Amino acid sequence: MRAMVLDAPRNPLRLAERPDPVAEPGQILIRVRACGVCRTDLHVVDGELRDPKLPLILGHQIVGEVVQGGSRFAPGDRAGVPWLGWTDGDCRYCLSGRENLCDSARFTGYQLDGGFAELAVADERFCFSVPEAYADEHAAPLLCAGLIGYRALRLAGDAEAIGLYGFGSSAHIVCQVATAEGRRVFAGTRAGDENAQAFARSLGAVWAGDALAGPPEELDAVVVFAPVGELVPAALRQIRKGGVVVCAGIHMSDIPSFPYELLWGERVIRSVANLTREDGEELLALAPTVPVRTEVEVFPLEQANEALERLRRGEVRGSAVLVL
Numbered sequence: 599m600r601a602m603v604l605d606a607p608r609n610p611l612r613l614a615e616r617p618d619p620v621a622e623p624g625q626i627l628i629r630v631r632a633c634g635v636c637r638t639d640l641h642v643v644d645g646e647l648r649d650p651k652l653p654l655i656l657g658h659q660i661v662g663e664v665v666q667g668g669s670r671f672a673p674g675d676r677a678g679v680p681w682l683g684w685t686d687g688d689c690r691y692c693l694s695g696r697e698n699l700c701d702s703a704r705f706t707g708y709q710l711d712g713g714f715a716e717l718a719v720a721d722e723r724f725c726f727s728v729p730e731a732y733a734d735e736h737a738a739p740l741l742c743a744g745l746i747g748y749r750a751l752r753l754a755g756d757a758e759a760i761g762l763y764g765f766g767s768s769a770h771i772v773c774q775v776a777t778a779e780g781r782r783v784f785a786g787t788r789a790g791d792e793n794a795q796a797f798a799r800s801l802g803a804v805w806a807g808d809a810l811a812g813p814p815e816e817l818d819a820v821v822v823f824a825p826v827g828e829l830v831p832a833a834l835r836q837i838r839k840g841g842v843v844v845c846a847g848i849h850m851s852d853i854p855s856f857p858y859e860l861l862w863g864e865r866v867i868r869s870v871a872n873l874t875r876e877d878g879e880e881l882l883a884l885a886p887t888v889p890v891r892t893e894v895e896v897f898p899l900e901q902a903n904e905a906l907e908r909l910r911r912g913e914v915r916g917s918a919v920l921v922l
């Protein structure tokens with residue numbers, strides 16, 4: 599099969615011919631039709647996440663056709679593969695409904711080969727059925743940007759005025775869910791990024807502007823999607839007493855020190871790590887009812903490096919997706 603391979607961090611992906619993967623017991627074999635590109639992929643390429651298997655096939659938002667099924671999926675079914683690829687099922691986190699924190703978790707496109715390839719294998723217990731309403735390339739961004747964004751939204755509690763800072767793949771999905779729930783969305787972008795701000799308004803945001811300066815009113819919560827540590831004290835300044843700042847990315851530049859008074863008043867800072875299968879089932883059931891529409895920019899497999907660079911430069915409107 600053809601695959602885009604990462605030989606070592608800080609190298610471009612390389613188009614290579616690789617042996618077809620073989621499904622082990624419990625795994626299904628999938629012909630990849632679309633695979634979303636995520637900021638986490640950039641963090642792996644840049645060496646900011648420390649434990650990738652190497653060489654590695656990136657990609658953890660896979661939508662494809664099952665070639666060899668198992669007990670949950672039959673040949674011809676459509677399956678979605680997310681970031682959470684395997685857990686041990688018996689650590690204190692798995693046993694308490696927090697498999698996203700599993701001590702031994704393995705992640706797709708990081709410790710397990712992912713979907714920047716013609717074929718992929720996956721533990722079928724962690725795969726999802728893909729809602730029929732979505733074409734392959736429009737479903738793919740739901741599988742990480744959507745469902746980890748959804749988890750972040752849930753962890754923001756019942757916030758009515760909610761900031762989404764970094765208006766990329768995740769925020770453009772979460773904005774639609776939050777708006778449908780009757781919340782008011784305040785979209786924070788880089789100063790002067792008028793394209794992103796207009797995009798956010800078109801999806802229902804009541805305000806869009808410079809995230810560091812913030813909107814003209816106090817917020818109940820802010821979800822920070824951009825990997826920019828400065829946004830954390832900025833967001834703390836913008837939330838009311840008892841409000842929460844949720845850091846939704848897997849990696850962020852250092853958070854600058856800030857006076858304790860910004861945290862005072864029972865303000866909370868927390869991160870969101872990974873996903874549970876329950877998060878996925880919930881979001882995939884909810885998305886078609888909103889209905890969430892994903893805006894995608896598609897690239898052929900061999901242009902994975904171009905897709906990553908456009909994402910790095912903040913040039914992608916919505917989500918970048920490789921299509922095969």
Ligand SMILES: [Zn+2]
Binds near residue numbers: 689699701
């Ligand atoms: Zn576990």
Ligand SMILES: [Zn+2]
Binds near residue numbers: 636742
């Ligand atoms: Zn991701």
